[in-house]
Amino acid sequence: MSTKDNQKVYFGDKKVTKQNKKDGVESIFTKVSENYDLMNDLMSAGMHRFWKKSFIDAANIKKNENCLDLAAGTGDIAKLISKKVRGKTVYLCDQNNEMIEKAKERSLNEGFYQKCFFDVSSAEKLPYKKETFDHVFISFGFRNFSDKKGSLKEIKRVLKKGGKLHILEFSKSQGENFSKIYDFYSYNFIPTIGDLVTGDRKSYEYLVKSIRTHEDQEAMLSLFEDAGYLDCDYKNIFKGIVALHRGTK
Ligand SMILES: C[S@@+](CC[C@H](N)C(=O)[O-])C[C@H]1O[C@@H](n2cnc3c(N)ncnc32)[C@H](O)[C@@H]1O
Numbered sequence: 001m002s003t004k005d006n007q008k009v010y011f012g013d014k015k016v017t018k019q020n021k022k023d024g025v026e027s028i029f030t031k032v033s034e035n036y037d038l039m040n041d042l043m044s045a046g047m048h049r050f051w052k053k054s055f056i057d058a059a060n061i062k063k064n065e066n067c068l069d070l071a072a073g074t075g076d077i078a079k080l081i082s083k084k085v086r087g088k089t090v091y092l093c094d095q096n097n098e099m100i101e102k103a104k105e106r107s108l109n110e111g112f113y114q115k116c117f118f119d120v121s122s123a124e125k126l127p128y129k130k131e132t133f134d135h136v137f138i139s140f141g142f143r144n145f146s147d148k149k150g151s152l153k154e155i156k157r158v159l160k161k162g163g164k165l166h167i168l169e170f171s172k173s174q175g176e177n178f179s180k181i182y183d184f185y186s187y188n189f190i191p192t193i194g195d196l197v198t199g200d201r202k203s204y205e206y207l208v209k210s211i212r213t214h215e216d217q218e219a220m221l222s223l224f225e226d227a228g229y230l231d232c233d234y235k236n237i238f239k240g241i242v243a244l245h246r247g248t249k
Contacts, residue, residue, distance in 0.1 A: 010210070011210075012205070012209035012213070013213055018147055025095075026096060028206055029073075029099055030096060030098050031203055032198065032203050033074075035197055035198045036073060036099070038197065039193070042193050043193060049076075051238070054237065054244075055168045055244055056084070056137070058166075059135055059164070059166055061081060061084040061135060064085070064087065065135060066091070066133045066134050067089060067090055067134065068128070068132075068133045068137065069092045069093070069139075070093050070094075070123055071123060071139070071145075072093060072100070072103055073094060073139075073140075073141070074099060074102045075102075075106055075116075076139065078092045078103065078107070079106075081137070082115040083112075088114065088115050089115065090117070091116070091117045091118075091119065092116055092117070093118075093126065095120065095123070096120070100118050100119075123138075123141070123151040123154065123155070124150045126154055126157075130158060131160045131161065131163075132159075132160070133163055134159075134160055134163050134164070135166065136155050136159060136163070136164075136165045137166050138166070139167075139168040140168060140170070142167050142169050143169055143210050143215075144210065148223060149223065149226070152165075152223060152224065152227035156227060161249055162248060162249065163249050164247070164248050164249075165224075165229060165248075167220070167245040168245075169214065169220070169242065169245065170214060171214070171220070171236070171240050171242060172216035172240055173239055175239060178239050182241060186208045191208065217236065220245050221245070225247075229248060229249065231246075231248045232245070232246065232247040232248075233245075233246055
């Protein structure tokens with residue numbers, strides 16, 4: 001293992017090796033996959049649906065464009081993309097097999113399977129040829145990556161020239177009073193809802209901590225620019241609880 005691989009990264013609020021983070025994230029998403037969609041609705045009071053729709057609407061996807069839903073989870077983003085394209089041009093990739101199996105089942109039930117390809121792989125080593133995609137989307141997955149800089153480089157490899165990376169992620173809430181309410185809600189209610197619905201308090205404590213230790217809006221902008229993306233920007237959604245980040249190859 002190289003020195004770079006031994007560098008410590010945040011897993012929740014603890015610093016661990018990249019491999020330990022990868023294993024920890026894998027174990028959490030295997031545990032939460034069963035109730036993933038229900039918990040998203042409960043924790044965000046359904047607002048994640050609106051955030052995700054605005055995320056995809058803002059991308060201005062053309063009917064024949066190749067799109068990658070990376071860290072696809074159960075396929076919320078792929079489903080929205082499938083409504084914008086005509087052919088089989090939607091790729092779902094996630095490192096967690098249980099999540100991808102849920103996405104497959106759901107796409108069959110909800111009628112978008114025929115537009116999709118499914119892959120189990122990590123963002124740090126994508127199973128695609130260089131310059132394959134017009135758009136790469138990551139929704140609420142990036143903060144879990146064990147090698148954020150490496151993944152940005154790898155995504156750039158698979159983007160076409162002029163192709164765009166779009167990341168929707170939790171970020172730093174704006175305004176002192178609002179942030180206090182948000183902190184109270186997330187530290188107290190999210191783990192409790194998680195415990196009541198799934199019996200797994202720890203995974204939801206990880207969720208809250210992983211949001212707090214993730215790069216804020218400006219730090220994300222620097223990560224994009226350092227990785228060589230052009231025209232980088234971000235837009236706060238819901239007072240910065242969530243931010244939409246964009247860059248072009
Ligand atoms: C919070 S879920 C988001 C799922 C979906 N995109 C959504 O918005 O509902 C995060 C997903 O990221 C995946 N993930 C975490 N680290 C990853 C990595 N390094 N490469 C690929 N997928 C990863 C997890 O397996 C999980 O399915």
